[in-house]
Amino acid sequence: MIFFFENNEIHAIAGQTVGSALLENNVRVLRRTRFEGAPRGMFCGIGVCFDCVVTINGVANQRACLVEVEEGMRVEGFQR
């Protein structure tokens, strides 16, 4: 299936998490921190650390490591 990260097409397998599908496509930086603008990616990988939070279909602060991909999903990482 296909979903979008920052408007780029990403291919994934049903059942994969958003974070794992992005990593598989070599997307490591999921967002930037709000004070230092430092890049962050997946860290704990199991929903504990909240470092991989992204905006999914307009809903902010979703953990990329937990949410499973859906066809056409729109994922935004960076703060604008």
Place this chain on the structure above:
Amino acid sequence: MITVVGAGPAGLAAALSAANAGESVELIESGARLGGQYWRNLPNSIVVDQQALNHDFQSGKVLREKVQAHPNITVLLNTQVWRASHKEGISTLHTISGGTTREIRTNKLILATGAYDRTLPFPGWDIPGVMTPGGVQALLKGNNVKAGKKIVIAGTGPFLLPVATGLAKYGVDVVGLFEANRLRRWIWQLPALLSNISVIKEGASYLHALRKFKVRVQRGYAVVEAHSGSDGNLSAVTVARVKSDFSVIEGSQRKVACDVAAIGWGFTADLSLAGNLGLMQQVSLLDGGTYVVVDEHQGTSQVGIFAAGEITGIGGSKLSLAEGEIAGSAAAGSETNTSKKRKLAKFASALLRTYPVGPNWQSWLKPETTICRCEEVTLEIIEKSVLDLGATDSRTVKLFTRCGMGMCQGRICGRSVNDVVARISGKPASDADRVSSAARPIASPILLGELAQIPIVD
């Protein structure tokens, strides 16, 4: 009705033993499938050779199927308990599932919320590519995704071995496997080791498999710094030889190129719901972690609440199964047999004594090292709050600096902040301080709109 929270090894075993004793059981799990972190149960679309990644896969499958097929057990998946409370023998669980909130009241509750990798802050640990072994394992076992191409595995504890072995079997270049503790520590635990031959065999099988892939465990080494490349991602780590207190042996540092470093220092119990329910907790002398206090039959300090698995002390899946079985039987009012648990607990203690975290990991830190990842609080900010503002405990430091107040609610940094503040202030962290840094009024985030659905009751 018995309610079980968490469907990992402990929760599954608890649900089954309570159901077998004739009770009806409601099993609540936040994930989409049964099995927890240990037995990742996959949708059909993802094909992973689970047997290759978890030698114990088959027993998990059997247990899961028994739970699913049991007429007395109702399974609630994708259901997160975001808050719990206890009053006069009745526990109330506030759950959310697919945007719908619900309240579950029960007079018999078994808590089996498990644990997650313990991490230590070090320079560069916030660079994308630094992960936990559990996270890397979850990517592989749960998603068939290799976290990187050249992976360093480091930290301490037996869990590093299956993670490294799984990655190597899947064709990842494991460029280094660094265990901070030395093998000779086992000398003190020989009786425990010899009475658990199956575990020695398991360890040996991992070492044997790793040898085939030319991966050698380098003992007495730790990753003490991570470096990023021009793209901002991890490009290398600094590895150093460390003493038993984890201080660096000068001159031993060298760089190892990698795109992922999976670093874990044992496990931390997830005590969010235990704290909500007011369960008595204490700091373990074995590993310094905070755990729920239980009696021989897994009973907690609150009437009708039992706890099993990692939240009562880190001990691995077999001990979790034994504890779960006891908790299920005890909650159902049946006879329990605790001999197996006692034997496994002895071995778990031996493991914790063999793979401790030396206090001088703090010597790896630099003033600008991030301690709290969520709120971007550095060591120097914490130092300032102690030395200039006069904070002497973690709670005050938290109020001054916001460390531990971010989205993870101190799950990642809480334990380390206790240690850092204790060192700077020269005042050891009290048990109350450590227990309070694991206290979270809300166990998982909830939208205000979802909160607004809940009827107001006096």
